[in-house]
Amino acid sequence: xxxxxxxxxxxxxxxxxxxxxxxxxxxxxxxxxxxxxxxxxxxxxxxxxxxxxxxxxxxxxxxxxxxxxxxxxxxxxxxxxxxxxxxxxxxxxxxxxxxxxxxxxxxxxxxxxxxxxxxxxxxxxxxxxxxxxxxxxxxxxxxxxxxxxxxxxxxxxxxxxxxxxxxxxxxxxxxxxxxxxxxxxxxxxxxxxxxxxxxxxxxxxxxxxxxxxxxxxxxxxxxxxxxxxxxxxxxxxxxxxxxxxxxxxxxxxxxxxxxxxxxxxxxxxxxxxxxxxxxxxxxxxxxxxxxxxxxxxxxxxxxxxxxxxxxxxxxxxxxxxxxxxxxxxxxxxxxxxxxxxxxxxxxxxxxxxxxxxxxxxxxxxxxxxxxxxxxxxxxxxxxxxxxxxxxxxxxxxxxxxxxxxxxxxxxxxxxxxxxxxxxxxxxxxxxxxxxxxxxxxxxxxxxxxxxxxxxxxxxxxxxxxxxxxxxxxxxxxxxxxxxxxxxxxxxxxxxxxxxxxxxxxxxxxxxxxxxxxxxxxxxxxxxxxxxxxxxxxxx
Amino acid sequence: xxxxxxxxxxxxxxxxxxxxxxxxxxxxxxxxxxxxxxxxxxxxxxxxxxxxxxxxxxxxxxxxxxxxxxxxxxxxxxxxxxxxxxxxxxxxxxxxxxxxxxxxxxxxxxxxxxxxxxxxxxxxxxxxxxxxxxxxxxxxxxxxxxxxxxxxxxxxxxxxxxxxxxxxxxxxxxxxxxxxxxxxxxxxxxxxxxxxxxx
Numbered sequence: 231x232x233x234x235x236x237x238x239x240x241x242x243x244x245x246x247x248x249x250x251x252x253x254x255x256x257x258x259x260x261x262x263x264x265x266x267x268x269x270x271x272x273x274x275x276x277x278x279x280x281x282x283x284x285x286x287x288x289x290x291x292x293x294x295x296x297x298x299x300x301x302x303x304x305x306x307x308x309x310x311x312x313x314x315x316x317x318x319x320x321x322x323x324x325x326x327x328x329x330x331x332x333x334x335x336x337x338x339x340x341x342x343x344x345x346x347x348x349x350x351x352x353x354x355x356x357x358x359x360x361x362x363x364x365x366x367x368x369x370x371x372x373x374x375x376x377x378x379x380x381x382x383x384x385x386x387x388x389x390x391x392x393x394x395x396x397x398x399x400x401x402x403x404x405x406x407x408x409x410x411x412x413x414x415x416x417x418x419x420x421x422x423x424x425x426x427x428x429x430x431x432x433x434x435x436x437x438x439x440x441x442x443x444x445x446x447x448x449x450x451x452x453x454x455x456x457x458x459x460x461x462x463x464x465x466x467x468x469x470x471x472x473x474x475x476x477x478x479x480x481x482x483x484x485x486x487x488x489x490x491x492x493x494x495x496x497x498x499x500x501x502x503x504x505x506x507x508x509x510x511x512x513x514x515x516x517x518x519x520x521x522x523x524x525x526x527x528x529x530x531x532x533x534x535x536x537x538x539x540x541x542x543x544x545x546x547x548x549x550x551x552x553x554x555x556x557x558x559x560x561x562x563x564x565x566x567x568x569x570x571x572x573x574x575x576x577x578x579x580x581x582x583x584x585x586x587x588x589x590x591x592x593x594x595x596x597x598x599x600x601x602x603x604x605x606x607x608x609x610x611x612x613x614x615x616x617x618x619x620x621x622x623x624x625x626x627x628x629x630x631x632x633x634x635x636x637x638x639x640x641x642x643x644x645x646x647x648x649x650x651x652x653x654x655x656x657x658x659x660x661x662x663x664x665x666x667x668x669x670x671x672x673x674x675x676x677x678x679x680x681x682x683x684x685x686x687x688x689x690x691x692x693x694x695x696x697x698x699x700x701x702x703x704x705x706x707x708x709x710x711x712x713x714x715x716x717x718x719x720x721x722x723x724x725x726x727x728x729x730x731x732x733x734x735x736x737x738x739x740x741x742x743x744x745x746x747x748x749x750x751x752x753x754x755x756x757x758x759x760x761x762x763x764x765x766x767x768x769x
Numbered sequence: 770x771x772x773x774x775x776x777x778x779x780x781x782x783x784x785x786x787x788x789x790x791x792x793x794x795x796x797x798x799x800x801x802x803x804x805x806x807x808x809x810x811x812x813x814x815x816x817x818x819x820x821x822x823x824x825x826x827x828x829x830x831x832x833x834x835x836x837x838x839x840x841x842x843x844x845x846x847x848x849x850x851x852x853x854x855x856x857x858x859x860x861x862x863x864x865x866x867x868x869x870x871x872x873x874x875x876x877x878x879x880x881x882x883x884x885x886x887x888x889x890x891x892x893x894x895x896x897x898x899x900x901x902x903x904x905x906x907x908x909x910x911x912x913x914x915x916x917x918x919x920x921x922x923x924x925x926x927x928x929x930x931x932x933x934x935x936x937x938x939x940x941x942x943x944x945x946x947x948x949x950x951x952x953x954x955x956x957x958x959x960x961x962x963x964x965x966x967x968x
Contacts, residue, residue, distance in 0.1 A: 295956055298956075306941070306942065306945070306963070306967050307945075310946055310948075314946045314950055315959070
């Protein structure tokens with residue numbers, strides 16, 4: 231293997247495939263320059279390995295050195311002892327083999343199945359080596375940021391990314407929303423998939439807020455007006471922001487199914503019998519159960535009915551209180567006009583992305599209700615269409631990615647089996663629908679769902695349980711945990727899983743004026759294009 | 770070879786050492802300096818590790834003569850025979866040799882020849898020889914009449930002297946690092962040597 235000109239860090243002195251290899255640092259390489267999460271290339275005799283630094287430690291050859299330390303104020307002694315009697319070691323986990331084998335050049339990088347031999351040279355990874363594994367920005371790959379401490383573009387294969395459900399995790403204020411916005415742009419630009427975004431805090435549609443700088447940033451609609459449709463639950467809030475929504479969502483009482491009530495049990499403070507009562511009422515009144523139940527007023531009338539359906543008086547009171555809370559939501563109307571699901575599907579079919587802004591309805595009840603209700607029906611339609619497509623051997627519908635926030639409320643072990651999102655996460659690809667889960671408490675999400683998420687992007691997390699749950703089922707968990715724990719509290723993340731050949735800790739691109747310019751053609755470009763079009767048209 | 774650099778003649782020799790006598794009393798090469806002897810076959814390089822001045826006849830000790838003399842020099846002036854009755858010798862540890870133009874820092878196949886001339890190495894030869902530190906291994910492994918640490922420090926100081934100030938610092942650090950590896954089992958010895966070669 232021909233090493234690059236990068237500075238040599240040291241040589242491999244030991245290790246194993248499961249633990250990773252140990253690298254003894256040369257005296258010329260300072261321990262303090264090493265960073266956990268950095269990429270190194272190991273030049274073995276036959277193969278070249280790309281690995282990540284997962285731990286850094288100090289060693290001495292003679293324990294007496296630690297008992298009677300030398301006088302380090304003397305620079306000569308300090309210089310002599312550095313790298314000889316005292317040295318640094320790196321723990322490096324090799325992930326990919328790049329080059330070396332005969333087929334590596336044709337097949338590209340391969341996952342490691344062995345480790346480099348003793349005394350293989352270790353250097354910082356160069357841009358070329360990194361690109362061999364991650365690829366360059368192209369038709370499918372989207373530049374999402376830069377690996378930590380490296381001036382290299384990290385590109386993500388968006389087609390591959392949307393093939394499976396994925397998750398973005400991190401405590402609040404770490405930059406999840408900013409990164410999600412970029413990922414959505416990536417999907418919009420580089421993949422065939424369309425997005426349906428349940429935008430709880432109205433961050434993605436027209437404009438979002440930058441908490442740090444107290445300013446507004448552009449949303450998807452501003453950057454790609456022709457490719458994004460904004461639906462609003464609260465049109466007043468959208469208008470205040472300066473946007474006329476493409477559609478105002480209203481949900482009729484008759485659209486609420488008993489299954490949805492089961493989901494809302496916790497948020498509406500309903501008891502178990504109250505949920506059962508909903509099913510009874512549904513059996514009795516059919517589609518109009520909610521309207522009829524809310525209309526029940528007279529004591530006698532109620533008494534008879536309750537007796538008939540064997541619902542206890544207190545249960546009914548509990549249910550009434552819950553339903554009253556529901557009926558106060560402005561977007562719920564006894565009779566809704568317009569077919570929201572149809573409209574959403576219409577846009578999605580045209581390849582347009584749909585952002586559903588919640589405006590002032592930022593409470594979890596509204597969010598769960600709307601997201602579940604719409605997703606369930608959209609998913610059903612997708613399922614139907616995929617089945618038809620399979621039967622007729624025609625084209626399947628456009629892949630759909632549904633983005634949801636506060637996912638632990640939908641996907642916690644108690645309700646994951648009931649919500650549509652649990653099902654999408656589990657059965658996903660069959661029907662061309664996948665999830666993009668954005669959450670700050672991954673430990674609250676059902677393990678089964680977590681394990682189904684293909685790619686995960688983790689920003690800084692404090693809680694040990696959250697870290698464990700994000701890393702569950704990942705090989706080399708211990709090593710990644712060190713990397714994850716050392717991420718800065720803002721704008722640094724670790725991406726791993728299906729869409730990337732190996733885990734990378736990276737810094738997302740800055741979202742601002744410079745970023746917008748990547749997508750908005752300059753005036754001269756537009757003029758040129760227009761001139762060219764005219765030329766073509768008139769000859 | 771310049772005659773001015775000639776410091777003595779071999780009078781006793783073995784594979785690892787040789788003893789040379791100076792032509793002039795007290796004209797000894799410094800402790801730790803690099804000397805060489807040789808013939809048409811090749812040259813032997815050694816490091817001066819011990820020096821003695823004693824009477825020519827063994828068993829016959831010099832006697833004190835300066836009672837009525839004003840200075841030490843006056844003693845030698847009034848007793849010119851002393852310069853012939855006393856002799857200065859130095860012992861050299863063999864640390865390398867040159868065969869067919871190639872410098873090797875390990876023991877030569879044959880010891881030095883008796884009456885071979887011993888020369889003090891010129892600065893450029895010292896610089897060439899000290900490009901490698903393999904000779905340190907030979908010195909560390911030897912049981913000599915002087916403490917090994919002292920000898921190593923002295924030889925490195927001598928080798929440092931033929932370098933410019935900038936180069937000397939780098940040379941001593943490199944040598945120190947080599948020693949740190951060789952003496953990894955004996956930190957105290959290493960510390961003592963480093964103290965002695967500090968800039």
